[in-house]
Amino acid sequence: MKRLIEKGLMFGNLVHVESPALVERYNRALKALTGKETKLADFHIDVSGYSPEIGDEFSDHLYLNHNGCNRQFILLTTDQKNAPLLNARFSTSRGILTRFIEENEAQLFTLTARDAVAGELENTVYDLESPARLFDIRRITVIADTTGNHVAEGQKLSGLIERFRTEEDGWWDDVLIAEMITLAERTGDVTRNPIELKSTRFDQGNFWTAHFGGIYVFRDVKHPAAISVGQKQALGQLPIKYVFDMDDRNQIAKFLEINDLVEPIVNAPGADAAAILRQKMDFIVVTAAAGLGLEIGHGSRRELRQAAAALGARLPDEFQGLAALLRWVETGADWPRITSSHPSYFYTLRAKPHADRDLVNMLLSELSPLDVRQLFICHKELFYHLYRSWPEPKKAFVADYLEREYQIDKAGARRALFGSEPDMREPGDSRPGWPSGREDDIVDIVGPWGAVRKERR
Structure with a gap:
């Protein structure tokens, strides 16, 4: 560290x-x-x-x-x-x-x-x-x-001053006046500087907590749910209808979609989708190469391409899915069929601009931990925990990259990745007027997770 x-x-x-x-x-x-x-x-x-x-x-x-x-x-x-x-x-x-x-x-x-x-x-x-x-x-x-x-004494003095002004005998109440003078010596003039x-x-509506292994609580959305980092059975009975854990990828994807909380990076307004996808792929290459003991040099784009070529078929599914999406973005290749069960699915999403944007991006970073930049920005506690177990080459690359590319312009990096800051309200506020998700008859009939689709349209 x-x-x-x-x-x-x-x-x-x-x-x-x-x-x-x-x-x-x-x-x-x-x-x-x-x-x-x-x-x-x-x-x-x-x-x-x-x-x-x-x-x-x-x-x-x-x-x-x-x-x-x-x-x-x-x-x-x-x-x-x-x-x-x-x-x-x-x-x-x-x-x-x-x-x-x-x-x-x-x-x-x-x-x-x-x-x-x-x-x-x-x-x-x-x-x-x-x-x-x-x-x-x-x-x-x-x-x-x-x-x-x-603060307490200032409020008390304000109350005494109000009594002095309104009570008929306030001018002749020596005890009241003496107490006001004593308090004023400690608080100053609260009439001019209250x-x-x-x-x-x-x-506190929607939030994440580190307790019990980590839980995301979404109760101020159209279709509430709790998402556990650990096994949901260990939580026991909760006062909320739907409880998922990280193995319930289809249900989590559906939850995010019907509450209108996320958008695909390739459709996000103002996002350079190709650049974001390439950087995510680089991080995945570094993880795969470091895990197999392959050299990545200083982690330049050329050295990472060489590492990717050396890995070949050993590149993880997360990389393959993002590569297919990048081909669609840059060359107009066939649209890749990436379902919510595919390891790369949550790497392709970011939160929409709403009051819980940071919380949703935090959840997405937990579901896509190989994207170390998003993990560092959105979930530092998990980043530091995982960092301790990384191979030395990966530690060196990630630390150098974040110092070089993120530290010099944090606001610009966040804006490029996640868009402009939304109109934030008080943490946990209900948000009348914010998009609350699509609602159709089938959801009303069977419940939001009654029939989970296998792929995102």
Whole structure:
């Protein structure tokens, strides 16, 4: 993993905490949340205030996320909004934190100028003893205040000022006036600079969780379903009608289609389909060659073509399917009959522009893990997990490629692969007006997976 860290592909964009004042503020917040303090003089933190160095010091990398259920956070600066979220247990957590920071940036800038802001993403579920408990998570409430309780005291002072203005004897209430003066000494003038945090409640509709081996929950779509990374039988009874796992490729393909969540890359507006397909094929060649111990040199296009020629019939079905589709794109060859049971099928898709685009692309990357670029962009937790077991030549190629081709223009790469950013709403919002998928009589009669087609029209 050292190679990834050196190239900024792991632990990149973390906020460096090195001044004694910030370390002291962090420790005050850490003490309030966990009862612990760090002895480190400097460290790095993510958007939630989690530090991998402190995690090592405590031998506990969930010190701000006990049970992986109600994530606690520490804000020292609004710059944390640009940092990643490490050890994510829910796909919505980073979006909630960044939106909370952005929509309260002026207030948080003022508060963090003199103290740390500590809080929690509270979802009213405090343990996940069974997968069914995931479906009790409906709303996330952001609870936040400084370690000196400036927000709570500011709200209290605002209430006292309202009493002073409206109560008939307020001018002569010495106790009320004395309490206002005492609070004002700590909070400042709340009439000119009110201390109030907004956007603290977020609905959690569709999401991914790392719990129970990984589960994708889609309940705010026309035809809801849960998709398990592990065997679905291990989840037990869930309060949702349809449950699939990664072996149910036909059912997952049908689910994505009838909810209008995906589109073929070759039909995607503005996509250079040929370039995207070629790059996916290159990644597959690297995996196949590295697995057989074949040389790929520096991974140039010429060297990869030579490796593909050396592999010949040993090239995997994923490569063969994409090659047939590329021939159709570039030369007008016959349309390849790639069904959802074919290993290359999910490599040919990307999410449509809707509020859950990133979640769907995350699912697609799990279904097409040989596309290492999409895997890195959409599902870093899985990327890092798989990276550890790759042969050294593949590790070197992937790290060099991502540094060279992705790091220099992340936004451009994402736009080329997935299209422009959709009009995103609050994580988990219901989305009236968004395309909800085609609906025909047969679906109403037999249910969305009653008769699964073998191929996509």
